[in-house]
Amino acid sequence: MLPYKTLLKIDKSSSEAVFKQIASQLVLLIQKGILMPDMQLPSTRLLAAELDLHRKTIMAAYNELITEDWIIGKERKEYRVSTLLPIIKPRTYADKAKSSYKAKSVVSFDKLEHVPSLTETKAGYKVIVNDGFPDVNIFPIERVSGEYRRLLTHQHLKKTSATLNIDGSLVFKEALALFLNDTRGLNIDPENLMVTRGAQMAIYMAASMILKPGDKVLVTTPSYFFADAIFRQLGAELITIPVDDDGADVEAIANALQNNQIKLLYIIPHHHHPTTVTLSSSRRTKLLEIINTHQLTVIEDDYDYDFQYQYSPYLPLASGAHGGHVIYIGSLTKVLGPDFRLGYLISTPDFLSSAIRLKTLIDLRGDVLMEEIIASLMQSGEFSRFIMKANKLYRHRCDYAADLITNELGHLVDFNKPQGGMALWLKFNEQYPLAHIIKKSAALGLQFTGRAYFKSSDLPYDAIRFGFAAVNEQEIEFAVDILKKITF
Amino acid sequence: MLPYKTLLKIDKSSSEAVFKQIASQLVLLIQKGILMPDMQLPSTRLLAAELDLHRKTIMAAYNELITEDWIIGKERKEYRVSTLLPIIKPRTYADKAKSSYKAKSVVSFDKLEHVPSLTETKAGYKVIVNDGFPDVNIFPIERVSGEYRRLLTHQHLKKTSATLNIDGSLVFKEALALFLNDTRGLNIDPENLMVTRGAQMAIYMAASMILKPGDKVLVTTPSYFFADAIFRQLGAELITIPVDDDGADVEAIANALQNNQIKLLYIIPHHHHPTTVTLSSSRRTKLLEIINTHQLTVIEDDYDYDFQYQYSPYLPLASGAHGGHVIYIGSLTKVLGPDFRLGYLISTPDFLSSAIRLKTLIDLRGDVLMEEIIASLMQSGEFSRFIMKANKLYRHRCDYAADLITNELGHLVDFNKPQGGMALWLKFNEQYPLAHIIKKSAALGLQFTGRAYFKSSDLPYDAIRFGFAAVNEQEIEFAVDILKKITF
Numbered sequence: 019m020l021p022y023k024t025l026l027k028i029d030k031s032s033s034e035a036v037f038k039q040i041a042s043q044l045v046l047l048i049q050k051g052i053l054m055p056d057m058q059l060p061s062t063r064l065l066a067a068e069l070d071l072h073r074k075t076i077m078a079a080y081n082e083l084i085t086e087d088w089i090i091g092k093e094r095k096e097y098r099v100s101t102l103l104p105i106i107k108p109r110t111y112a113d114k115a116k117s118s119y120k121a122k123s124v125v126s127f128d129k130l131e132h133v134p135s136l137t138e139t140k141a142g143y144k145v146i147v148n149d150g151f152p153d154v155n156i157f158p159i160e161r162v163s164g165e166y167r168r169l170l171t172h173q174h175l176k177k178t179s180a181t182l183n184i185d186g187s188l189v190f191k192e193a194l195a196l197f198l199n200d201t202r203g204l205n206i207d208p209e210n211l212m213v214t215r216g217a218q219m220a221i222y223m224a225a226s227m228i229l230k231p232g233d234k235v236l237v238t239t240p241s242y243f244f245a246d247a248i249f250r251q252l253g254a255e256l257i258t259i260p261v262d263d264d265g266a267d268v269e270a271i272a273n274a275l276q277n278n279q280i281k282l283l284y285i286i287p288h289h290h291h292p293t294t295v296t297l298s299s300s301r302r303t304k305l306l307e308i309i310n311t312h313q314l315t316v317i318e319d320d321y322d323y324d325f326q327y328q329y330s331p332y333l334p335l336a337s338g339a340h341g342g343h344v345i346y347i348g349s350l351t352k353v354l355g356p357d358f359r360l361g362y363l364i365s366t367p368d369f370l371s372s373a374i375r376l377k378t379l380i381d382l383r384g385d386v387l388m389e390e391i392i393a394s395l396m397q398s399g400e401f402s403r404f405i406m407k408a409n410k411l412y413r414h415r416c417d418y419a420a421d422l423i424t425n426e427l428g429h430l431v432d433f434n435k436p437q438g439g440m441a442l443w444l445k446f447n448e449q450y451p452l453a454h455i456i457k458k459s460a461a462l463g464l465q466f467t468g469r470a471y472f473k474s475s476d477l478p479y480d481a482i483r484f485g486f487a488a489v490n491e492q493e494i495e496f497a498v499d500i501l502k503k504i505t506f
Numbered sequence: 507m508l509p510y511k512t513l514l515k516i517d518k519s520s521s522e523a524v525f526k527q528i529a530s531q532l533v534l535l536i537q538k539g540i541l542m543p544d545m546q547l548p549s550t551r552l553l554a555a556e557l558d559l560h561r562k563t564i565m566a567a568y569n570e571l572i573t574e575d576w577i578i579g580k581e582r583k584e585y586r587v588s589t590l591l592p593i594i595k596p597r598t599y600a601d602k603a604k605s606s607y608k609a610k611s612v613v614s615f616d617k618l619e620h621v622p623s624l625t626e627t628k629a630g631y632k633v634i635v636n637d638g639f640p641d642v643n644i645f646p647i648e649r650v651s652g653e654y655r656r657l658l659t660h661q662h663l664k665k666t667s668a669t670l671n672i673d674g675s676l677v678f679k680e681a682l683a684l685f686l687n688d689t690r691g692l693n694i695d696p697e698n699l700m701v702t703r704g705a706q707m708a709i710y711m712a713a714s715m716i717l718k719p720g721d722k723v724l725v726t727t728p729s730y731f732f733a734d735a736i737f738r739q740l741g742a743e744l745i746t747i748p749v750d751d752d753g754a755d756v757e758a759i760a761n762a763l764q765n766n767q768i769k770l771l772y773i774i775p776h777h778h779h780p781t782t783v784t785l786s787s788s789r790r791t792k793l794l795e796i797i798n799t800h801q802l803t804v805i806e807d808d809y810d811y812d813f814q815y816q817y818s819p820y821l822p823l824a825s826g827a828h829g830g831h832v833i834y835i836g837s838l839t840k841v842l843g844p845d846f847r848l849g850y851l852i853s854t855p856d857f858l859s860s861a862i863r864l865k866t867l868i869d870l871r872g873d874v875l876m877e878e879i880i881a882s883l884m885q886s887g888e889f890s891r892f893i894m895k896a897n898k899l900y901r902h903r904c905d906y907a908a909d910l911i912t913n914e915l916g917h918l919v920d921f922n923k924p925q926g927g928m929a930l931w932l933k934f935n936e937q938y939p940l941a942h943i944i945k946k947s948a949a950l951g952l953q954f955t956g957r958a959y960f961k962s963s964d965l966p967y968d969a970i971r972f973g974f975a976a977v978n979e980q981e982i983e984f985a986v987d988i989l990k991k992i993t994f
Contacts, residue, residue: 033652042887049688049890086894117693123854124830125803127715133863139668146668154663163655164521170651175642179844179976180627180634180955200537205605215703218870227615231719248867315613342612356667357874366611375621379736382706385873386845399530402537406574467668488667 019060020052022068036071037078044079045088048099059089059097133247137467140460145493149292149468149483150322150441153490154355156411158395158404165391178386185374186213186362190389193396194362201402202323203337204346204364212363212373213384217321217349220363222248223376224317224345225282227369229254233281236274238266239476242291243469245284245319254281258476261290263434265297268304275312282315287335289322289439292471292483296437299332306338316344324353324405325487326438327413342366350392352440353405358388412440412487419486419494426498440487441468445479452480455504464500507548508540510556524559525566532567533576536587547577547585621735625955628948633981637780637956637971638810638929641978642843644899646883646892653879666874673862674701674850678877681884682850689890690811691825692834692852700851700861701872705809705837708851710736711864712805712833713770715857717742721769724762726754727964730779731957733772733807742769746964749778751922753785756792763800770803775823777810777927780959780971784925787820794826804832812841812893813975814926815901830854838880840928841893846876900928900975907974907982914986928975929956933967940968943992952988 026043028036047053060068062076069076080097083089091097139146178187185191191208198204198211214220221244229235231253237246239258249256257278259270266285274280285305287297297305309316318335336346346364354360363373395401419442420435431444446452452470459466471481486494514531516524535541547553550568554561568585571577579585627634666675673679679696686692686699702708709732717723719741725734727746737744745766747758754773762768773793775785785793797804806823824834834852842848851861883889907930908923919932934940940958947954959969974982 042891045887045891049887086891087898088891088894117698118824118826118828118830118832119694119698119852119854120830121855123857124801125716125833125853125857127857127860128864129860130715130863133866135863136670136672136866138670151667154667155660157660157663159658159660159663163658166654166658167651170647170654172643172645172647175645175647175843175845179639179642182624182626184624206607210605210607215869216871218866219868222868227618228613244866244870251864251867313612336606338606340606342606342608342610344606345613355663356871357663359869359871359873364607365613366607367609369611369613369615372615372617375618375623376616376739378621378624378706378732379618379739380707380710380868381703381847382732383704383844383847385847399533399537403530403533403574403576406576410575 019064019068020047022060022065025052026069028069028071037075037082040069040076040079041082044083048088053099055099055101057099059099061095061097130247130251132250134243134469136469137465139465139467142463143460143465144463145489145496146465146467147497148485148488149466150352150439150485151488152352152355152408152440153411153488154357156404156408157355158400161395161400162391165394166387169387169390178390183383183386183389184377185370186211186384187386187389187393190393193393197396197401198348198362198364202320203333205337206364209367210364210370212370212377213389214361214363214377215381215384216351216359216361217319217347218244218361219381220347220349220361221245221284221317221319223373223380224347224363224365225249225252225254225284227372227376228282228315230281234278236271236280236283238285238290240292240471241284242286242319249282249284261293261295263295265290265295265301266305268301268308271305272308275308275314280312280314282317283309284317284319285335286319286321287332288320289325289436289441291319291321292441292443292469292481294436294439294441294443294483295434296332302332302335302338306335306340309335309340309343314343316340317347318344319347321347321349321352322439323348325409325412325440327409327416328437331438336364345369353401353408354392360385360388360392408487415486415489415491415494416442418491419484419489419498422494422498423484426502430501441483441485443481444484445481448479450480450506452482454506455501456482458504459500462500462503464497507552507556508535510548510553513540514557516557516559525563525570528557528564528567529570532571536576541587543587543589545587547587549583549585618735618739620738622731622957624957625953627953627955630951631948631953632951633977633984634953634955635985636973636976637954638840638927638973639976640840640843640896640928641899641976642845644892644896645843646888649883649888650879653882654875657875657878666878671871671874671877672865673858674699674872675874675877675881678881681881685884685889686836686850686852690808691821693825694852697855698852698858700858700865701877702849702851702865703869703872704839704847704849705807705835706732706847706849707869708835708837708849709733709772709805709807711861711868712835712851712853713737713740713742713772715860715864716770716803716805718769722766724759724768724771726773726778728780728959729772730774730807737770737772749781749783751783753778753783753789754793756789756796759793760796763796763802768800768802770805771797772805772807773823774807774809775820776808777813777924777929779807779809780929780931780957780969782924782927782929782931782971783922784820790820790823790826794823794828797823797828797831802831804828805835806832807835809835809837809840810927811836813897813900813928815897815904816925819926824852833857841889841896842880848873848876848880896975903974903977903979903982904930906979907972907977907986910982910986911972914990918989929971929973931969932972933969936967938968938994940970942994943989944970946992947988950988950991952985 066073066076195208229252233254235249235254238261260267336344350360468483550564554564572579683696717740721742723737723742726749748755824832838848956971
């Protein structure tokens with residue numbers, strides 16, 4: 019007999035019934051090839067004695083497995099592993115010699131080397147400073163988990179699986195349209211809106227629909243690197259315009275339009291990524307004029323709008339009179355956290371009906387349950403309250419980090435406090451090279467997970483985004499202390 | 507005073523505390539503009555009397571709102587709506603005249619008219635027959651919901667949000683690699699694997715990386731329409747090869763390779779979509795030879811492998827000696843249901859490291875919590891048991907539907923019983939046009955949500971996929987009965 023006492027680990031404190039634990043573990047032994055087809059199992063009496071359990075428990079486990087065709091029982095006496103299992107003897111990772119998936123591909127493919135890599139967190143950190151993500155410690159876990167349990171019923175799954183939901187579940191689209199109308203002064207219907215996996219998929223989709231290889235795109239420099247990478251991936255040519263303390267240089271946009279056949283402008287008017295500046299009111303007015311005069315197609319990426327620390331936010335360009343030229347993109351991921359990827363794309367109904375076609379090719383269907391959970395929080399007012407709470411917390415952390423960095427790191431960095439968002443754009447003085455700082459910080463337990471921006475022809479300094487939203491006062495102090503300690 | 511008794515609906519049976527309900531509903535009134543900035547709220551005593559609640563309940567609600575900056579309290583006496591709210595007076599859907607998102611777009615964009623539309627379920631149905639989706643009534647809701655609750659903690663969110671997870675969470679990739687090695691005789695590491703949103707995103711990504719406009723792709727006809735649409739979207743030219751009862755015509759593949767510069771073969775060897783045939787053993791051997799001889803790049807779409815009703819499945823091409831030419835794609839959505847989109851792409855590590863770059867542009871990050879839940883079910887053996895259970899149920903339904911249709915609808919349709927999967931490919935006899943049947947069926951409460959395949963130069967008959975997995979015996983009987991009743 020196999021050493022079942024060692025092989026079968028029963029956890030009596032588990033919420034799973036003991037007979038189910040035994041059944042599942044016997045299946046694992048079958049799958050691992052320890053119990054082979056046609057092999058005889060111990061009698062229920064014998065196994066019960068071995069495991070110090072009641073015989074009825076073993077019988078219940080065996081009966082489960084008989085029902086599921088894993089084992090065959092003869093007259094309630096002899097139990098054998100079925101010979102008809104769709105199970106192949108497992109092969110271990112060690113058996114690499116036989117795999118056709120060798121180290122190097124024989125297939126010819128696009129290597130996408132123009133796409134920047136993100137930094138994976140290494141072990142051994144004490145504090146992580148990301149490049150602008152929310153604090154998951156305030157995520158409403160009880161409510162979301164409760165709603166998940168409420169919605170995950172067979173009856174409800176049957177209902178949701180009977181609908182396509184390519185562009186999002188209707189209940190979420192309705193709640194989201196109201197939320198956007200309320201907070202952003204938009205004036206949209208659910209039919210103006212598509213739900214995507216974060217703003218990222220929305221940018222990818224809009225750009226895929228608008229751009230053809232060789233088309234020219236206006237982008238600010240520096241801009242959101244994964245948007246730039248999308249445009250490059252689609253074969254577009256990037257024409258760069260500068261961004262200063264008042265946001266994108268709108269005069270430069272006007273000039274670029276005089277000199278080029280421009281297909282698209284990509285712009286982040288609130289808390290520009292990476293430099294965190296907000297497009298000024300006068301430039302917004304001027305830009306709307308340009309859009310209308312030149313019939314310029316715009317992707318307005320407003321990923322950070324919900325975080326405003328001044329109580330008087332500028333409305334998005336999309337809320338102005340743009341004649342339908344502005345495709346508006348945003349995200350709830352900045353509210354909820356990186357594990358909850360809910361973005362949206364807003365445009366005219368005909369644009370969206372083609373976007374739905376593209377979405378069937380890429381994604382087919384979103385996370386309907388999560389959409390419905392957030393819809394429920396929106397309808398009850400909890401979502402707005404949560405944003406208010408987050409704003410209060412992040413505004414405080416923004417002030418705290420800004421004051422501390424000003425006082426303690428004035429020699430090292432320069433920055434302008436942003437009007438909102440989740441990051442400070444730290445520009446490093448020339449004598450303190452960022453590569454050195456990142457390396458030394460990591461050795462002392464402080465990891466920056468955002469991209470490092472090094473001095474280049476477009477950028478006259480090294481810089482990094484210091485995400486203040488997800489770090490508390492002690493962590494901000496720790497980070498500043500480390501930065502202060504670094505020697506050159 | 508506003509009619510608070512009517513405006514504030516308290517549900518005493520709710521799990522949410524009454525004071526929280528009041529707070530949330532006051533926020534909604536502020537957002538709707540019913541409570542305007544600087545407007546005075548009733549005293550706690552007055553509102554308590556109005557709502558027939560204790561004064562302390564109202565105080566608790568007001569205190570919440572003061573903490574969150576929605577209202578301002580003066581000396582615990584006078585309460586006013588804050589004047590500093592980032593809330594804009596909501597605009598209703600009726601106000602369409604002012605919206606820039608008019609009916610028709612001014613933006614020039616790709617309309618993707620080549621992409622087929624899916625049928626949205628209409629109200630009033632009694633039975634839905636889909637084109638091959640699992641029965642959500644057996645979905646393990648208790649376990650998934652329990653794991654969701656267990657994993658959704660602030661501590662765990664903090665951990666997951668510190669990792670990128672672009673290609674999937676490591677714990678899921680490890681469990682999935684083992685599962686695929688066990689069930690499919692693959693021989694892969696987690697580094698050979700990327701998690702995607704269903705097989706759909708995997709096909710889109712692989713095709714995007716391999717194809718350039720003008721490249722030629724071999725596809726069977728008829729093939730999975732959304733794969734065809736992806737290749738067209740990427741500007742590829744489709745070269746079609748026939749598929750018969752033994753699967754794709756491998757001789758025709760060999761001939762096509764002689765006559766054309768072929769960049770890619772897309773093939774579904776198990777339960778070909780839509781015709782449900784399985785590629786025969788001899789053709790598999792021959793195809794592997796061709797792949798190696800011609801250095802042919804292949805996307806093997808094996809979305810349906812987990813459902814085999816013969817106990818002796820052919821292994822995927824990917825398990826054979828293909829020298830790395832086969833990119834293997836599959837999905838857990840066919841196990842779990844349409845609301846759980848977990849697919850995967852398998853190739854060499856260098857192909858995957860470029861695929862990760864593409865994924866950052868499209869999707870950035872998957873559903874980490876769901877991945878971890880399924881990993882946990884895989885580790886405990888429950889996932890395999892669930893598949894076994896589903897196979898038993900679907901095999902029975904396949905037999906039941908096949909027998910009933912043979913006996914009752916022999917005059918109307920012809921089909922071959924598939925070796926696995928979730929659908930019968932019903933070919934309609936010429937005198938019974940499918941368009942008429944679908945319309946009449948719908949009027950009688952039977953909806954087909956799959957695509958109708960109409961007679962064409964490539965297809966000598968009308969046909970539809972009859973998904974048997976999600977309908978029970980009574981529903982199958984109902985469907986057959988309706989089809990029998992239709993007059994011509």
